[in-house]
Amino acid sequence: MATRALQTGRPPEHRDSGLAIVDADFHNATGGKFAEYLPERWQRFLRTTGQRNIDHYASTTQQRALACRLDANPPTGGPPGSDPAFAREQLLDLYDISYAVINNIEAAASGNAPVDFEIAHARAVNDYNFHEWLSADPRWLASINLPADHPEAAAEEIERCVGMSDRFVQAMVGSRAERPLGNPKYWPMYEAASRHGIPVAFHVSGGSRYNHWTGVGATEYYYEIHSVFPLAAQTMLASMVFEGLFEQFPGLQIVCTELGWDWVVPFAWRLDATWDVLREEVPHLSRRPSEYIRDNVWFSTQPTVETEAPADFYAVYQQFAEFGLAKHLLFATDYPHWDMDSPFDAMPQMLSMDDKAAIFGLNAASLWGLELPDAARTGAK
């Protein structure tokens, strides 16, 4: 509808520019419907015992109920992200998005329920996505929810979902499991992903019995938590690099989702400097740590970097690009969360058309093997 286009959709210069957009981080909500996909035993468990999630959402403020935009409640009722048609209208159609990857993080919690429930929960969410979203619009793609702390079951679930549809484009786990995620405990999961050529994504996630985001204790304010999401990613990447994950699975691609990207280059320098002096401890590494990050790790953009002076954004981006990660930056909205990035307002105009084409669509297309509209492919090299 014209009203929306005028309001927040594509600005005039991008109506026919051929700029294809892929959203690396869309959130749906089952609104409890995942239960219909559980075995009877776990449906009964839900009814009689219930989940004991230490819930991320419970820690958001009233102004940010469910961590969502105030205008994202579907007219049909249910929580934001529970109505495929409304999400399509408010996101895919409004911005003319070619694909959006569904990251349902309801089952990404870890250690808060019986093992078999955690496994069944992840399966149920995947089945819900397959039956109620992937069939609703060809632009939806989905991440495979995994019970990360049960890596053999996670590997089986990768097999199962890849067998169901090639629109399960990656696996996904939360960013705080029992151990840092490079630990060999988790390697069966990475082995399955590698074998099928799909990336493994990490998303900021909710309740975990094991660890806080901070690594040093619980925070008082939601504001604090929201500011320190990248800390989990730093611990995790160091773990992956130094455990030798990328030596074991050289083709494995890791996607850091909603974990920031402005800190990556200085962090990689730090890893290199540490390796220079402590490499005897990790003789299994054949390359400098920064090289694994450059070749094996991808980052989503949201929440965008908001610098004090507008021009500083470009300095941050340039550092990232010159380091060699320009082709590993993936645009993401985080719809329907309150800190969502709208494509044309979050990414500064100062980026060149080629940079934008890469960040908005071409990088994602190469990572997930997506076909973009013709114009997009010729739009930038």
Added chain:
Amino acid sequence: MSQTNEVRAAATGDKQPAELAGAARGRGEDREALSKKYVVARAKDIPVGERLIVEVLGRSIGVFNVDGRFYAFLNRCPHGGAPLCRGDVVGTITAERPGELTFDATRKFLACPWHGWEFELTTGESWFDPARYRARAFHVDVEGGETVAEDVSRDMSRDIEEGRSEFVDPSTHRVKGPYQATMIPVDVEDDYVVLSLRRLTTAPASETGAR
């Protein structure tokens, strides 16, 4: 949160809200169109605490009734492009020191439904980044039906004489259209919310800032 009423063209169909002067419409508006006034609703149709989102000259605009006074903003947050007018109207909270909070219910802000950026209701000024961002506020007023009707009638006559009205049926010289079923019928007994697209304040701030 108050109910958000969204309407196109204030009532039904694709027509613009009733214009107090003439027939400029569409996106190719000129200075004259911007200086005109537009009847967007009956005053009683936007009760205290409610808002109405209307479309005027291709712009989505939210009109708010806060404690009996009307305020109007462009429905677009200058920070991140959100539909600003679907946000909440909130008071001001300040603290002299940690733990000592003061809530001022009288100083009101429009808070964006996404990132929560707050804009002063009376000016559109941002408290987050006043140097770079300002929400676009419009002048809005309540006028009596008699005044509105007179203005409408005078302006329509002028437009008809000057051949500018799209609503004139050339064979009958009768005026059809916006003051009938598709638009807001003007009734002298009612009060009307009248919007002007000129800026509320003269102090300019970058609308788009650091996009």
